[in-house]
Every structure is written in C-alpha cells, then in structure tokens.
Amino acid sequence: MPASTDQAIDYLPYKMRVEKITEETPDVTTLKLLFDDHQQAEKFTFKAGQFGLYSVFGYGEATFCIASSPTRKGYIECSVKRAGRVTQALHSLLEGDTIGFRGPYGNCFPVDEMKGRNILFVGGGIGLAPVRSVIWNCLDRRDEFGDITICYGARTVDDLVYKEELKEWEGRDDINTIFTVDPGGETPDWSGKVGFVPTVLGEAKISSDNAVCILCGPPIMIKFTLPVLVDTHGFAKENVITTLENRMKCGVGKCGRCNVGNKYVCKDGPVFTCAEIEEMPPEY
Amino acid sequence: MESTQQVESTSAAPEEWSPSIVAFLCNWCSYAGADLAGMSRFKYPANIRIVKVPCSGKVDPMFVLKAFESGADLVLVSGCHPGDCHYATGNYHARRKLPTFRTLLEFVGIDPRRFQISWVSAAEGAKWAKMVADITELAEELGPFEYFDRLSDKRKNRQCRN
Amino acid sequence: MQELTAQLREKAKELLDAKTVDLVIGYGPTGDNGEMTAVFARKPEDVEKLGLNGQCFRNLAVYLNKPEVRKQGKPAIVVKGCDRRALNVLIRERRLAREDLHIIGVNCDGVGEPLMGKCKFCSVHNPEECDDVLGDQIEMPAEDGQFDDVGEMEQLSGDERWKFWSEKLGECIRCYACRQVCPMCYCKRCVVEKNIPQWVETSPHLRGNLSWNVIRAFHLTGRCIGCGECERVCPMAIPIGLINKKLTKLVKEEFQFAAGMTDDEKGPFSTFDLDIDTDKGIL
C-alpha cells in the first residue's frame, strides 16, 4: 500500500485554458493547456505516467494520462481520441476556451531506475501518448540513459499520432526508430515498415541486456507483443512496463470502479510491470 | 436539443415575467405556416421559441420533458393535418403518442394545458398567429411553471465565487 | 401443489435428459419462508430444486433477456398466464422466436398471501399456446374494479396529484430495480444511459426522478402486461405500478388494446386506426 498522500480532496479542478489544438489524426486531437493562475502553474509538478481528469463543464470529466514531458514546465498536453460524451466535447473546444483539470494522480514510470539502462519504447495507436511523456523525459536528459529504441505502429499512416515528432526522432542519430503501419494502411510514399507491431518487433534486432521496455497500446496489441518481448527477445516480465486504463471517476481511490482485484488502478497504477499484471485477476 | 438550450432567459424579476414557450414544428407544414405568418406581417407574441423537426411523429416525449426542465412554461408540438403528412403516416402516430403522453403528465399532476398539440398547415399563417396569441395568453394565465423550475432553483441567477 | 411439483420435475428431467432444452427456468424455494425464486436447472439432477406453490409470484420472463442466461442454451421456462402474456410481447417484438423456446404453462388460480392485486383481475388463469400445461383448467371470473385505484387518483386535483407524486418519486434512489426486473425493459443501453445528449438526468433528485419514472412508464405504454414486478421490487416502495396501470387503462379505453394477448398483435404506437383515432384535444 503506497504511503498516504494526506491531502484533502474537494474535486475542484484547476482552471486551465486551451492554448493550442493540434489535430493528430482524423479522430485524435492534442490539447495544450495553460494554467489560468500563475501561482498554480508554478507549483504544479508531475511525473511521466501520471494522469489527470479533464473536464468540459456541462459534459463531465474524462481520464487521460499527461502526454507532455515533466521536463517541459508551465503547460500540460493531452491527446484525446473522439469516442464518448466528454471526448466529443473536448474535440469541439476552441483555442482560448476554459477547461478543468484535476491531477496529477497515480504512480509514474520508474524513470530514475531506468538511468544507465537501454530503453525500448513500444507504442500502438493513441497508446503512444503516455509513452511520449517518458520519451521526451528521457530525451531531455539523453546522456543519463543507454540506447533508446522507439517502436511505434498504427493502423494506417493517417492514424499515426505526433507525426512531426516522429520525423524528428527518426532524424536523430541517438535514437533507433521502427515505425510501422498495419498491412493495407500504407500510402505510396510511406517509408516505414508494413506489418503489425508484434511481427515487426519480432523481426527487429533488439537486445534485452540491461534493458527495460515501456509498452502501451490497445489490449490486443499488448497481448501479442508481450510473448515477442519475453520469448523472442528475452525480456523479464519485471522489465516490461505498461499502463492500465480502467474507467475512473474520482482518480483518488474512492469511487470504486477502477479496481482490479485489490489494486486501485488510480492509486497503485496506472503504471504496472507485466509481472505485476500477471498476478492480478484478469479484470482490466 | 441544442435548439431548446438557446431559449433566451426570461427576466428574473417576477413583475417582469413573461412566459417562455417552446414549439416543435414540423418542417413541412407548421414551420412554413409560421413563416407565412411572418411574411404576411401577422402580429403575434414573441414568447415562442421554435425548434424545427422533420415531422410531428418525430417528437419524442423526452423533447417535451427536456424543454420543461430547461425552463419552458408551455410546450407546443405542431404538425400537418391528418392525411397531409409528408411521410404519409407520421402525424397519425403523433396523434396517438402525444396525447397519451399529455395524459400521463396530467396523471402525475402537471397541468395538461401546459402541453399543447396543434395541426397547422403551410397555408395557415393566420391560424398560426391566432393560436400563438391564444396559447401565450393561456401561458400567462397559468403563470410561471414552477414544478420543474422549483426542482432546479439553483440554476436561476447563480452567483459563482471565482 | 405437491403433485404439480412432481409433474414439473418429471417434465423438466425429460426435457433435459433428451437435450430438448439446455436449461429449465423455473421456481424453487429459497430460505425457509416458502418464497419461490428463480431456479436454473441445467443438469437433470438439478430438477429436484424446482417446485411450484402459491408463492410463485415472480415473472421469470425477464430472465430470457439476460445474455448470461441465454448463453446457457435453449431454455424451457415455467410461466403462469400473466407471464405468458409477457412472452407474447417479447415474441411480437422479435426479442424471442417461439421455436427457440419451450414453454411450460401452469394453470394458476392466483399467487401470494394475501392474493395479489393482479390476480384478482386476471383474465388469463390458463396460459395458452404452451408446449406443456400443468394443472387443471381454472374457471375464475375476473373481479370488477381493476382500475379503481387509477380512478381514485384521477379524482384528485392536479395539485394533489403533484404533491403525491413529487413526494413518492422524490424518494427514488435510481437503483433501476424496476427496469431490471421488467421483461419489456430489454434495451441494451437504456435511454437513461444514453448520454450524447444526456436525455434523462441520472441524479436521484426530483427533477431526474420525475423524468425517469415518467419516461420509463411511457416506454411501456401498450407493452406492460401488469405483472406488477416493478412495484414489488422497488426498495423505496414507490407505487410506480399505478402509472403503468393508468396507461394500461388509457390504451384499453382509447385504442381497445391489451398487451400480450396474442403474439402477432401490433402495439398501439406501432399502428393507428382512422376509425377510432380522433383530433380530441388538438388545436
């Protein structure tokens, strides 16, 4: 049981403003949010992997990880796929609109423990959002880490998120990149690979020596990627780290809907190693 | 739904109160009838807020409840005369469904006069103007519909602190 | 009664042994007060849990809508006359196919102690169109005054009715037991759960409760067969059955219709009749 935070919670969000809206794909948008209150902005800190609840007043709150890096101060970003009531409302916001934010909540990726080690980032679709936070966190402190490999795939070229950043990462010589789209999703000028993430990853030359893997994506991708990482590349399950995305309302271990067995995803997670997840009942 | 949310606020002070009426009008007849009334320069009270629907048969009772919840004092549904439905039978269904719903509202204690149904054709601009005048007078007579508003009193004139 | 129980068990065993059905949905005693709750016999030896007595007031038809139950395979179901009407509505609305169902009807002279209200006015003591029927034919005329309680409510003034219902509905805690127990409330996503836009507010305050209970009843117009389960299961003892009954009365008077008497009837809102429909009350 993690130590109690011993803070009061009144569910009142920070007032934030939509600074910039980036359309990543036809149904994914990234919002850059600034604090309305400068003092709040200065006091605010978070760690890669933590999440928050974003509210559009009149529509409700929705939970997303913070997609920007904690090393970039003064703002937060979230990437939202249009799906339900709140995400639709988030998609119809304009720059300058008011939005509420509560957080940061939950645990984080063990970035400090990853120092000196090689890191394999694996993302699928919108699952790159939490990974992106760690990627920039590590890139901003590049010399503290060993080899960095980013493997990212989406259904189609159109569905790749953070396209500008993908280009930037591809151009750097201190990162290995493997970008892929599902068969049929390629365009004539697509220069990356074609194939599902597990297949492409299985064919790649990857060493699990002194390495950790951060893996986020749709459940089906995780299901097929995990055996590749463990059996083909020899990763220990303790070194494969992922996030769970259960539904939440409070974010602070009270509302009772994110539990997997005796774990609260909002408090004990959202970041878990695959070894930890294997110990849980399959209710995620 | 967006349309009913755009109903403008009636003035808060009781002495200035005048009724809010939400009207769901069939696109093919009553809406055109209201248009005709306007073009013919028939004068009628401006308390009415119009929501265009494809057919009176499309009006779900939830529209009516939502209008009341949002502060309407009277709700009107108007469609084509029987036999004239653009979709052949929509208003025949409305003629069963909507009065039944009105009876249900009456049964739980809501004055049935607060929910009106009418047939107004595209040619009946005069009928439209007269009817709106009549139901506005009726709504004034009935007074503010407090049953739903009392349930949402916190929504009125709320002062936020920051 | 014991004889009927024996007949039922024998029938159920025969069906399960022959694999005519995979599951028999029936009644069985739970606890020691003789109250009968649903029993799901999936193996021939389970039939010993089945039973019949005067406490079989539940309407088991609701279980045919539950995906968890349907997953068990082809069901046989034990029904009284009133429950049989619920099956008719479900078949008419294409929720069930008659041939996917084995119906064990039980002739019934009323349930509950004292006799339940619905039984006094019952006109279907002997369920029709069943695959098997247990018990002797029952001749029992329906009592007069089925809608007396509705009439009493109608006699009150509007303000009195509002006072009554706003007090009663104000108690609703939105547990949705009324919906979950109703055989006709089979929508995969109930209107109260549709949130783009949120038509009915989900908070248990009077505004939300009023909309919910009014819409719930309205959606059952011409479909409610009056089994009274919604009112029976309400933990806050709200007389919601009375609202349904008002609509049942209206449908009977205005459209000469009663729900679930056959499985090919058209509901009052899926049809119209130029001979009887009028413009009464329309401007």
Add this chain to the structure above:
Amino acid sequence: MKEPEQKLVVPNGWLEALVRKLRVQGTRVLAPVERDGAVDFREINSADEMAANYVNTRVPLKEILFPRTETILEFDQPSGGDVVFSGVEANAAPTIVIGARPCDLSAIGVLDTVFNWDYHDTFYGQRRANTTFVGVACREADGNCFCGSVAGGAGENEGSDVFVRPTADGALLEIMTERGKKLAQSIDDAAPAAGKEEPLPVAATEERFDVEKIKGWLDDHFDDDFWLDVSLKCLGCGACSYLCPTCHCFDIVDESDWRGGERRRNWDCCSFALFTLHTSGHNPRPDQQSRCRNRLMHKFKYFVERFGRRACVGCGRCIRVCGAGQNIVNVLIDITRAEAATSGSA
C-alpha cells in the same frame, strides 16, 4: 466491543429531555421516523416522533454522511468559451443522530477508511466531524440480520459516540468518544454507573457461518462455476448496493442547461453493466457473474487485504430488498461449506 471512556445511568424520560434541549439549542436531530410503513432517519423536533419499534432503518446510516446525490461544484456558462466555476460547501450542519444500529455504526468505520485512506474527502470529512452518533443496542432482530456472523452483534458499541443499553427503568449510556462526552453534558439526571446495572438482553443473532473461512475459499476460487450459479438470478440492479451501509461507489456527473449547471456526486453500483464499461466497448467485467463476484470479493477479500477489515456488517438489507430473492447468507454458508470440504479433504 470497546471499553467506554465513561459509563452513565439515566432514568426513563432522558431521551425526551435530551431531544428537547438539543432542539432548543437549535441543533439538528435525526432519528428513525416511520412514514407510510417505512422507517428512515428524518429530522425530529421531539422524541415522540421517533419510531417505536424498528429493526433497522430502510436507508442505511451512510446517507447522513454520504448522501445519494450532492453538488460538488457549480458553474455558469456565459456565451463564449469562458466558464465560471466554483466549489461548494458541504452541507454539514452540526447533527446529532439518535437511534442508529450497531451494524450501521460499524459500517461507518468502513466509510471512514475509504474516504480517508489516501486523500481525505472534504465533503465526507466535514459532515463526519459535525455528526455525533448515539447508537442503541438492538432488542429485536429479524431473520435477515446476520451481524452475529460477520460483526460484533446486536450489542456492539464500536462506532458510536454514545451507546445506549436500555435497562428496565432507564438506560446505561456508554460514552465512547470526545464527541460523546460533549453530548453527555446535555443529558440531565445522569449519574455515574455503579457497575451493577443490568441492561435488557440484546437480540440474539446467532452465528450462522464461520466468517473466517470465507476469505480462504475466495483466495482460491476466482474462476469457479459457483459464480455463475450465484449470479444467474441476479437482475443487475443497484438496490443491494445503494442500501448497503458500507457500499461507497460513486459516479460524478455534470448536469446543466443553458443557465449553467452543477457537478454532482451520486451513488453508483458495481452490479450495473455499464459501471466499468470503457467508451471503446471493452468491459473488464463483462457479465453478471464477474460483477457479482467483484461485489462479494470486494467485501470479503479485497477490502480485507487492503484495509484489514471486512466490508460487510450483517445488516441484512441486501436480502430484504433483493427483488430476485438473492440471499447473501445462503451464499456465504455455501462458501464456508465448500471451504470446510476442501480443507477437510486436504
């Protein structure tokens, strides 16, 4: 059972006098009141209004601290993208609750844990700090009470600020907390107990199963046909959870119209199919058997592992209100029998 800080003896009529005094002071007093055959906590002005005989209230004590619905934030939406919003004060007037039952009071301990184990919920906390509970030993139980099997039984004083044990000519008051001491100052004619007072016997709620056996079985039977058997008759409504004194799941919703609106916290329930449903359509608990299993596991396994206590106090409300006739005692008896059989054979 806890050792009281202080024991007092009071004569008959003490309660009437106390309520009168509190009302004169303007203090809000809640007590079980019967209306239309149902007993619930309501505000009273005089002890005469209290229900004479009741096993327990219909709605549990939790509603006083954790209401079925409450506003947690208000907002106005002037035109344009700007929104003005502000928090609200919890409705937490100082309150004395008289006549609470031991089961419900021990359930408050469960709620205290949930609302404070990590973040401290301000709405709950403010009401908790302003509420004094006067518990009463049960002299009657019905066939559905099973506090004797899972909790301290009809005479348990834990959770009360003042615990009342009726005697033939008055009552023995056990003052349990500082809040209780403060309330005791308003009680007239109280004398220190001599130690020979004989409280009237409490209701017998015999042990119907060995609660210690349950967790062991749950530990080993996450996947088991038992859950299907238990859940088939479950209708999937929220009656059991809403009226459970320890169930604390909640939903947060926004409700608004063109005038503005509010964010509300409402009771929610893990038996609902949509409770855990993701927008994507994925549902971690996709069927009633996994939902029923979660509810039971939460009460008898997860909560124990996490917080060291069970989240069931044996009030029996879930049995009384279940429309399908589900009886948790029978389920628990089956579990303890199965556990006895496995440990016997091992």
